[in-house]
Amino acid sequence: MYDVAGKTAVVTGAANGIGLGMCRSFAEAGMNVVMADIEQARLDTAVAELVGKGHQAIGVVTDVSEESQIQRLADAALDSYGGVHVVSNNAGIGIGGEVDEMSLDDWKWTMDVDLWSVIYGVRTFLPILKQQGEGHITATSSMAGLLSGPVLGAYHVAKHGVVALMDTVRIELAIAKSDVRASVLCPGPIDTDITKSERNRPTSLTEHETSDLEERFWTNLSNSLAAGMDPDDVGHLVLDAVMNERFWILTHPKEFIPLIERRLDHIKADHAHRS
């Protein structure tokens, strides 16, 4: 059991949604919380909420798609609290389009924020945790990192990458017999602002024309997320996994594990003729 009280957490995408839910859980468990986000105004409000409740929290405006800004975030955490123990690489965007209709800019933005940011986060923070000989690094993937479907091609590619990266980290830590732990969060539908990700698109990156299929998809997805889990409940699940040193964090295991099994059945069926 990992005792988090008095330790320091760094959370990206902390101004809203799942990231804010994690910050609330970590702070209530007695942690110092370093909150990073690209949205200054929402970040200020989120930090003020935690500080107003008597918790230790600071905000660091950060664009996670820039490695130098992740390094600056680590420096700010170490300067403020003298250590970093739990790192949640959580910031993300969700944009869609059919694979051949998304612009290259759509692909690039998704890879930068949803995959490269986690690579930067692992490269920056894992050495700090290893040197300390304790800590936990997590990243937010998605059920889209374990399953595929239409319209979210770039998102699926990035989120599968996050699962592969964190699973590799887990295996390498185990081989090294390290006391540092890793996990990957794979949420199902959570009631957040992820479907409004366009608000953070850099002005230099152009969007594509939206197809009918995409329109229908977003309407269904928005309805499903509005009826989804409260992000604060996801925060509790992540805290529990950190304290109990669990790798896989699925928010909706009953609904989605059968779909993962279906993927395995498909692999088996396509090789049945060779058995």
Ligand SMILES: NC(=O)c1ccc[n+]([C@@H]2O[C@H](COP(=O)([O-])OP(=O)(O)OC[C@H]3O[C@@H](n4cnc5c(N)ncnc54)[C@H](O)[C@@H]3O)[C@@H](O)[C@H]2O)c1
């Ligand atoms: N909501 C869901 O149903 C769901 C499901 C699966 C996975 N996820 C994942 O959960 C994570 C959190 O998303 P959410 O649902 O809370 O959405 P959200 O939009 O409510 O929160 C995402 C946060 O990330 C921040 N952000 C965006 N781009 C950034 C950048 N370049 N640098 C720093 N911060 C940036 C946003 O400002 C926002 O505060 C994402 O990785 C998302 O892919 C969400």
